[in-house]
Amino acid sequence: MTTVASRAELYAEVQQFYADQMQRLDNRDIPGYAQTFTEEAEFEHTPGRPPARTRAGIIADLVAFHKRFEADPMQRRHWFGMTDLRPQDDGSIIATSYCLVVKIRPGRAPEINPSCVVHDVLVRLDGALLTRSRRVSHD
Structure with a gap:
């Protein structure tokens, strides 16, 4: 039986988990970010691009994605909120969150772009949470 305390703990x-994961991404620790996914994970984050599959595929995809920003001094901050958790009978967790990506450039006002909904399936392996799949829908 799910209790208020157990839901609050979850x-x-x-x-x-999301704080650690997003700080890795925002600090461009792409291998560290990929380690927060299962080995066979699927990650779909940009409209029109096919999903990345496996940790190695996530790394390759994100390295290629970030190359287009190499000359831009922009810092990104991913902000997750309004997270809805739905524990499943198999032990996985369906998590849906709103995500705002804040782009910060020296001397300019922060820009929020894009606004997204993140659809995750989280699983527990050896006691630790990992992302099995992530689909990001842009508003």
Whole structure:
């Protein structure tokens, strides 16, 4: 039986997981970010692009994605909120979050672009949360 306390603990655990995961991405620790996914994970993040599959595929995809910003001093900050968690009978967790990507450039006002909805399936392996699949829908 799910209790308020157990739901609160799960919510806090997922929020901490997302904080760690997004800070890795925002610091461009792409291999570290990929380690927060299962080995066979699927990651769809940009409209019109096919999903990346496997950790190695996620790394290759994100390295290629970030190359187009090499000359841009932009810093990105991914902000997850309004996270809805739906524990499943198989132990996985369906997590849906709103995500705002804040782009920051020296001397300019922060820009929010894009606004997204993140659809995740989280699983627990050896006691740790990992992302099995992520689909990002842009508003």
